[in-house]
Amino acid sequence: MSYQTNRRTFIKSAAAASTGLLIARVSHAQGPVVAADDPTAVALGYVADHSTVDTTKWAKKAGPDGAGQQCTSCAIYKAIDDEYGACPIFAGKRVHAAGWCNSWVQK
Numbered sequence: 001m002s003y004q005t006n007r008r009t010f011i012k013s014a015a016a017a018s019t020g021l022l023i024a025r026v027s028h029a030q031g032p033v034v035a036a037d038d039p040t041a042v043a044l045g046y047v048a049d050h051s052t053v054d055t056t057k058w059a060k061k062a063g064p065d066g067a068g069q070q071c072t073s074c075a076i077y078k079a080i081d082d083e084y085g086a087c088p089i090f091a092g093k094r095v096h097a098a099g100w101c102n103s104w105v106q107k
């Protein structure tokens with residue numbers, strides 16, 4: 001095998017490996033984390049830490065099962081890792097595992 005062939009093969013392999021790594025990183029990232037000023041987050045009272053919900057404004061969280069309400073106990077939450085998950089309400093973005101919004105539904 002010539003030097004040119006080896007070099008070409010190496011470059012092709014490196015390019016394929018890089019593409020694979022990029023796809024893997026994107027699929028794990030699941031997009032940006034929902035920002036506090038995200039319009040949907042504001043409309044639904046989403047917060048990154050469920051213990052900080054203003055319960056005078058969001059009665060659902062003030063209810064008898066309110067303490068257990070957070071993204072990880074929500075029926076539509078899909079964990080990505082220990083810290084973040086995906087929520088169809090915030091498609092293409094990540095929510096905090098300890099987050100909460102007024103669309104919470106018992107798992």
Ligand code: SF4
Pocket residue numbers: 046070071072074075076077086087088089095099100101102103104105
């Ligand atoms: S709907 Fe559920 S998973 Fe989505 S942000 Fe609200 S509490 Fe979290």
